[in-house]
Amino acid sequence: MTPTIELNGLEVQLGGRTILHGLTGVLNSRAIGLLGPNGAGKSTLINTLLGFHTPSKGSARVLGIDSHTSGKALRSLVGYMPENDAFISKMSGVRFVRYMAEISGLPSEQAMERAHEAFVYVGLGEARYRPVGTYSLGMKQLAKLAQAIAHGPKVLILDEPTNGMDPPARKRLIELIREIREASDICLLLSSHLLRDVEETCDEVLILRNGQIASICNLVEERRANRKFLELETIGAETTFTSALESLGCECAVFSSGRIKVVMPDSVEIREVFKVAADRGVQIRRMNHRRDSLEDIFLNAMEQTGAADGRL
Amino acid sequence: MAVYKRRYNSYTGSLTPQWSRFFVLTRFAFADLFKSRFFVLLLIFCIIPCLFFAGFIFVANNKTMQLLLQLREMNFFTVENQYFINVVIAQAQAAFLLNCWVGPILISGDLTNGALPLFLSRPFSRADYVLGKLSVLGILLSAITWIPCLLLFSLQAGLARDGWIWSHLWMVVPIIFCSAIWILMLSLISLAVSAWIKLRIVATGIIFVTFFIPAGLGEMFNAIMGTIWGRLLNFTYVFRLIVGHAFREGAVRLSRRGWEEIPIPAAWGALIFVCLLSLVILNARLRARETVRG
Numbered sequence: 001m002t003p004t005i006e007l008n009g010l011e012v013q014l015g016g017r018t019i020l021h022g023l024t025g026v027l028n029s030r031a032i033g034l035l036g037p038n039g040a041g042k043s044t045l046i047n048t049l050l051g052f053h054t055p056s057k058g059s060a061r062v063l064g065i066d067s068h069t070s071g072k073a074l075r076s077l078v079g080y081m082p083e084n085d086a087f088i089s090k091m092s093g094v095r096f097v098r099y100m101a102e103i104s105g106l107p108s109e110q111a112m113e114r115a116h117e118a119f120v121y122v123g124l125g126e127a128r129y130r131p132v133g134t135y136s137l138g139m140k141q142l143a144k145l146a147q148a149i150a151h152g153p154k155v156l157i158l159d160e161p162t163n164g165m166d167p168p169a170r171k172r173l174i175e176l177i178r179e180i181r182e183a184s185d186i187c188l189l190l191s192s193h194l195l196r197d198v199e200e201t202c203d204e205v206l207i208l209r210n211g212q213i214a215s216i217c218n219l220v221e222e223r224r225a226n227r228k229f230l231e232l233e234t235i236g237a238e239t240t241f242t243s244a245l246e247s248l249g250c251e252c253a254v255f256s257s258g259r260i261k262v263v264m265p266d267s268v269e270i271r272e273v274f275k276v277a278a279d280r281g282v283q284i285r286r287m288n289h290r291r292d293s294l295e296d297i298f299l300n301a302m303e304q305t306g307a308a309d310g311r312l
Numbered sequence: 313m314a315v316y317k318r319r320y321n322s323y324t325g326s327l328t329p330q331w332s333r334f335f336v337l338t339r340f341a342f343a344d345l346f347k348s349r350f351f352v353l354l355l356i357f358c359i360i361p362c363l364f365f366a367g368f369i370f371v372a373n374n375k376t377m378q379l380l381l382q383l384r385e386m387n388f389f390t391v392e393n394q395y396f397i398n399v400v401i402a403q404a405q406a407a408f409l410l411n412c413w414v415g416p417i418l419i420s421g422d423l424t425n426g427a428l429p430l431f432l433s434r435p436f437s438r439a440d441y442v443l444g445k446l447s448v449l450g451i452l453l454s455a456i457t458w459i460p461c462l463l464l465f466s467l468q469a470g471l472a473r474d475g476w477i478w479s480h481l482w483m484v485v486p487i488i489f490c491s492a493i494w495i496l497m498l499s500l501i502s503l504a505v506s507a508w509i510k511l512r513i514v515a516t517g518i519i520f521v522t523f524f525i526p527a528g529l530g531e532m533f534n535a536i537m538g539t540i541w542g543r544l545l546n547f548t549y550v551f552r553l554i555v556g557h558a559f560r561e562g563a564v565r566l567s568r569r570g571w572e573e574i575p576i577p578a579a580w581g582a583l584i585f586v587c588l589l590s591l592v593i594l595n596a597r598l599r600a601r602e603t604v605r606g
Contacts, residue, residue, distance in 0.1 A: 050433050052600040072330075072435045080433035086426045090344075102336045104434045105327035114323060121320060133425070147430060152323025157433075183320045 002064040003028050004155075004187050005049070005206075007213075009058030012041075012048050019044045021211045022058060029218065031181050033198030034191035035298055036208035042191045043083060045208065046159055049189070050080060062155060063187065076105070079153030081144045083160040083191075089133025094119050096132050097147045104151035111150070118146040122176060137164040141173065149180065155187045156180065162197055170197075177201050199294040207301040215301035219294065230262040230273065233286035237277075244276045258285075333436060337444025338451065341418060345448075354413055355456070358406035362460040365399050366467060373471035391468045393559045396483055399461050400555055404494045407453040408523070414452060415502025416515030418445045423597070424510050432600040442503065442594060449499035458491035486558035494551055497583055500590035507597035523547055543574055544582040553579045 005027040012020040020041045034042045047053050049060055051071030060067045065074040088096055094115045101111035119128040122142040127135065132143055141161060148156060158177065162170045178201055181188050192198050198205060199219070207215040234241070235258055242252040242260065250273075251263040262273065270289070277284050345351050371377045372389035422428055431441055465487065469477035502519055509515040527549070530542030543549050557576050 047601050050600070052429070052432065072437065075433060076435040078433060080429070082426070082429050082433075084426050086430050088421060088427050089425050090421065099336070099340055100430055100434070102328075103333055103431060103436050105330070105333060106323065107326065107328055110323070110325050149320065151434075152321070154322070180320045184322045186322065 001028065003061070004030065004032060004063060005189070006061040006064075007058070008060075010045075010048065010055055010060050011057035012044055012053050013056045014044065014053065018056075019211050020048070023060075023208075023211075023213050024058075025206065025213050025216050027204050027206060027216065029202070029204035029220070030185075031188040031202040031204070032190070033202035033205040033219075034189060034208065035193075035195065035198055035205055035294075036214070037302070038193075039210075040208040041211040042208055043159060044211075046157055046189070046191055049074075050078065050157070051075060077154040079148035079151065079156045081141075081148040081156075081158045081161055083163065085140065086144060087132040087140060090131055092129045093124060093132050093135070093143050093146070094128040096143065097150050100147040101150040104153075106151055114150045114152070115146075118150040119143075121149075122146045123172065138166065138169040141165055141169075145173070145176065153186065155189065158188070158190045160192055161190065162192065162194060174200050195294045195298055205294065205297070207298060209302060215297065217294075217297050217301075222297070229290065230264060230270070231286075231288040231290060232258075232260045232262060232273075232284055234258040234260060234277070235283040235285060236280075237282045238280075241276065241280050241282050244280065245273065248272060248276070330435060334440040334444035335447065337441065338447040341445070341448040342451075345414060345452075351413065354410060355452075358403075358410050358456040359460065361402050361406060362399075362456075362464065365395075365402075365460075365464055368395070369464060369468045369471060373468070391472070392480075393483070393561045396461065396465070396487060397555055397559050397561055399464060400457070400487060400490055400559075401552060403457045403461060404491070404551065404555075407457050407491075407494060407498060410456060411449060411453060411498040411502050412516045412519050415449060415499065415519065416506050416509065416512045418448060419503055419506040419598070420510045420512070420515065423507065428598065429600045438595075438598050441598060445503055446499050449502065450495055453495040453498065454491070457495060458488045461487045461491065483559065486555070490551075490555045490558050493554065493583060497547070497551075497587055500587050500594070504590035504593040504597075507594055540574055541578075544578060547582070547586065550574075550579045550582050554583070 003026045005025075007023040007025050010020055010023040011018060023045070034045065036042050044053060045060075048055060049062055049067050051067050051074065055068055062074055063077065065077070067074055088099070091099065094112075097118055098108075098111045098115035101114050102108060106114060116128065119125055122145050124139060124142050124146065127139060132140065135143060141164065145158075145161065148158070161177065162173055165173060174197060177188065177190070180186060181201065188201065190198060190201055203218065203220045205215070205217045205219060206213065207217070237254075237258055237260060242254060245252050245262055248268050249265045250268060253261040255261070264270075264273075270287075274284065276282075368389065369391055371381070372391050378389060422431070428441075432438065462484065465480075465484065469480070501522055502515075505515050505518045505522070509518055526545035527547070530545030533542035533545075534540060553573065553576065
């Protein structure tokens with residue numbers, strides 16, 4: 001199967017500075033999230049995948065197509081929703097989307113039809129004849145999504161799609177993205193600062209930090225592994241406590257201030273943890289029963305420096 | 313993705329040929345232009361001189377009309393090289409006016425709100441983009457320059473008979489060629505200005521300045537240095553020189569004005585330099601993403 005995104009030692013320099021440092025990795029899922037703090041290189045990676053930047057070393061492939069040498073062929077498969085404002089203010093919404101669809105190669109009539117459908121689909125049906133310049137920020141985001149999907153791309157690249165949206169609008173947009181993903185064989189690359197956006201829409205996450213891959217994490221596998229764990233805040237816990245838990249088959253990680261993470265096998269029940277604590281005079285002041293969230297994965301990736309292949 | 317179903321479907325229909333997509337830009341730009349009444353009036357105004365030129369041909373070929381007008385100098389109404397030089401130059405000036413109105417809005421509208429990445433994230437290159445925008449000016453300015461000139465040529469050929477067309481057929485080449493050079497230069501300059509300046513009024517002013525200020529500076533340079541090379545900055549003069557040369561009339565006409573001519577290759581060099589400079593500016597500005605150096 002052709003990987004969705006394949007990075008082979010990708011290095012990108014802009015204005016004499018190296019922004020992406022030899023990224024190497026393979027992402028196979030249909031919905032990929034791109035995470036990282038500001039300046040991590042997310043937008044540069046997206047722009048390189050679109051062929052806007054030329055790699056100084058290495059290569060990037062999307063669905064097996066090289067972004068540099070076959071840029072036009074790749075862009076014919078792509079629908080792109082940029083992070084910043086991108087519209088023609090005096091054009092009506094539906095004309096703007098039709099214009100973009102025609103540039104993507106749709107014949108005039110089909111472009112018009114698809115533009116109307118895309119506008120109604122994203123929920124801007126009533127506003128489609130208004131100039132895009134008069135739209136609110138959230139409406140502009142939806143108009144950008146409409147122009148990205150109107151020509152029926154195989155790869156949808158969304159750069160910070162929920163920027164500037166209020167919670168209901170954000171929820172609606174995330175639902176739309178999920179619907180699009182479910183309803184077709186479209187591949188999705190979503191860059192966001194909001195972990196929740198990525199968690200709700202993506203199957204695999206690429207975490208960037210300082211232009212390097214901090215982590216590649218398959219969320220589906222993580223969810224399937226069902227790694228439930230206990231988060232304990234204790235007083236008086238010593239190594240004997242964790243050793244006793246480990247002898248039950250648990251995996252323990254000790255943090256400062258008596259915080260302990262305990263991954264429990266299915267055979268062990270919580271009361272056994274209480275029993276071990278009582279036997280050793282350890283006070284359990286707080287207990288959370290939870291599973292690894294994307295936030296944990298992200299924070300772990302941010303804490304780790306120079307992970308060998310970036311895999312958690 | 314039918315409207316009533318409100319469901320996303322991918323597109324499986326036919327696509328237009330890739331080479332023809334630049335024309336989408338041209339089509340949409342024309343649709344926008346013809347919404348403006350002022351533009352339509354300006355276009356009509358630019359074509360009006362051709363009606364007078366056509367009237368001139370009619371009188372030149374109608375002895376009765378000439379007698380009715382009681383003209384003393386019967387040679388006044390002759391349709392030869394000089395006539396077509398006048399037509400080409402008059403229409404070139406009309407083209408300049410029209411270009412000043414249309415050119416500045418062609419690219420700035422897309423750049424103002426960052427729409428360029430949307431164009432370039434499709435199977436559409438920067439060259440396609442520039443070609444699409446150039447075609448707008450190319451078609452529009454052609455409609456008021458060489459196309460009416462050729463119509464006037466045909467009118468004269470039809471009215472003059474006596475093999476006039478065969479002895480003057482060579483003039484078709486300079487009519488098209490000189491107009492094309494002027495159109496290309498005007499278009500590239502105005503697209504380059506449009507890529508830099510977002511406000512139409514300022515951009516129009518800059519185009520005027522591009523044509524008139526360097527000409528004045530050139531004359532100052534000539535006066536101070538006692539040379540003629542400053543005239544290379546006077547694009548109108550340079551164009552006239554090329555037109556006169558192309559119509560085999562240049563030396564006669566310009567020497568009457570007491571001007572020492574600059575060499576034709578230098579005139580060509582000046583026009584080519586302006587075109588290249590405009591292309592460099594367009595290349596620098598038309599990027600999907602700006603790179604901050606440092």
